Amino acid sequence: MELHVKREQPASEELYPDRARMLISCPDGPGIVAAVSRFLHEHGANIVQSDQYTMDPSGGMFFMRIEFDLPELESRMEALKAEFGEIAESFRMDWQIFHVSHKKKLAIFVSKEDHCLVELLWQWQAGDLDADIALVVSNHPDMREYVESFGIPYHHIPVTADTKAEAERRQLEVVGDDIDVIILARYMQIISPSFITHYRNRIINIHHSFLPAFIGGNPYAQAYKRGVKIIGATAHYVTEELDGGPIIEQDVQRVSHRHDVGELKRIGRTIERVVLARAVKWHIEDRILVHENKTVVFN
Numbered sequence: 277m278e279l280h281v282k283r284e285q286p287a288s289e290e291l292y293p294d295r296a297r298m299l300i301s302c303p304d305g306p307g308i309v310a311a312v313s314r315f316l317h318e319h320g321a322n323i324v325q326s327d328q329y330t331m332d333p334s335g336g337m338f339f340m341r342i343e344f345d346l347p348e349l350e351s352r353m354e355a356l357k358a359e360f361g362e363i364a365e366s367f368r369m370d371w372q373i374f375h376v377s378h379k380k381k382l383a384i385f386v387s388k389e390d391h392c393l394v395e396l397l398w399q400w401q402a403g404d405l406d407a408d409i410a411l412v413v414s415n416h417p418d419m420r421e422y423v424e425s426f427g428i429p430y431h432h433i434p435v436t437a438d439t440k441a442e443a444e445r446r447q448l449e450v451v452g453d454d455i456d457v458i459i460l461a462r463y464m465q466i467i468s469p470s471f472i473t474h475y476r477n478r479i480i481n482i483h484h485s486f487l488p489a490f491i492g493g494n495p496y497a498q499a500y501k502r503g504v505k506i507i508g509a510t511a512h513y514v515t516e517e518l519d520g521g522p523i524i525e526q527d528v529q530r531v532s533h534r535h536d537v538g539e540l541k542r543i544g545r546t547i548e549r550v551v552l553a554r555a556v557k558w559h560i561e562d563r564i565l566v567h568e569n570k571t572v573v574f575n
């Protein structure tokens with residue numbers, strides 16, 4: 277029986293049936309904004325939001341996020357992409373275009389710590405996370421009843437050092453290719469390079485420290501031993517370098533000598549939940565561009 281019924285919110289396809297988002301990155305130079313806005317104007321689009329940033333103006337990179345409404349977008353999308361491709365090529369753009377009403381599909385991976393998963397499910401149920409949580413995958417059975425009470429499928433796939441490759445094969449099987457982003461909500465298994473390649477810059481992890489401090493396991497114990505006066509959490513895209521991927525969001529909280537490791541973890545849990553939820557929301561709203569090992573976040 278579903279105990280947590282998702283609060284009905286106007287679906288994005290109802291609110292913005294013809295809204296699109298474009299993300300653009302390219303070598304900086306004159307005329308980029310003019311070319312993009314002219315293209316959209318000539319195709320009858322109405323720009324509702326535009327933001328750009330130039331990294332190192334002296335020959336650096338240009339980044340842009342633009343939202344626009346275009347009548348009959350669904351039927352015109354493919355032609356629009358084909359025609360914009362010519363402009364993109366002339367400016368050597370990397371670009372993506374998204375139909376806002378096509379909700380992103382999320383997979384959440386969790387181990388035993390539940391606070392980040394609970395936060396995402398709560399926000400999703402409240403209508404504050406406008407995405408489709410397609411499934412939850414865990415290497416433990418603990419969260420099954422809770423997740424299924426939201427009507428979300430739960431896949432328990434145990435992982436040991438000896439079975440990690442087979443476990444990842446099964447994970448890939450249940451996740452599938454139409455998942456837009458995988459969220460590691462305190463999932464405590466290191467993801468293999470082949471798995472990461474499959475979902476490049478589409479796996480978000482929450483690390484329970486203010487990176488680059490205290491990489492790896494037990495960061496709160498490391499922080500306590502170091503006598504820190506600030507603890508934090510970091511949401512980042514997962515790469516082959518453990519906890520070294522592009523940082524999306526961070527936050528911190530002051531602590532003191534009066535806090536033992538257990539209290540650092542308790543304080544840290546709130547930071548982790550908030551930071552991960554912000555990062556997930558920005559990803560599903562197409563606000564994040566990755567360049568080399570850094571992000572540009574248009575929030």
Ligand SMILES: Nc1nc2c(c(=O)[nH]1)N[C@@H](CN(C=O)c1ccc(C(=O)N[C@@H](CCC(=O)O)C(=O)O)cc1)CN2
Pocket residue numbers: 460463464465466467468469472481482483484492493514515516517518519520521
């Ligand atoms: N390839 C990556 N995988 C993962 C990352 C990452 O950045 N790159 N982040 C971790 C999360 N994490 C810290 O935030 C973390 C998780 C697990 C471990 C670890 O040593 N795990 C052991 C098994 C531990 C156990 O069985 O309980 C292991 O996988 O061998 C370190 C850091 C998620 N994955």
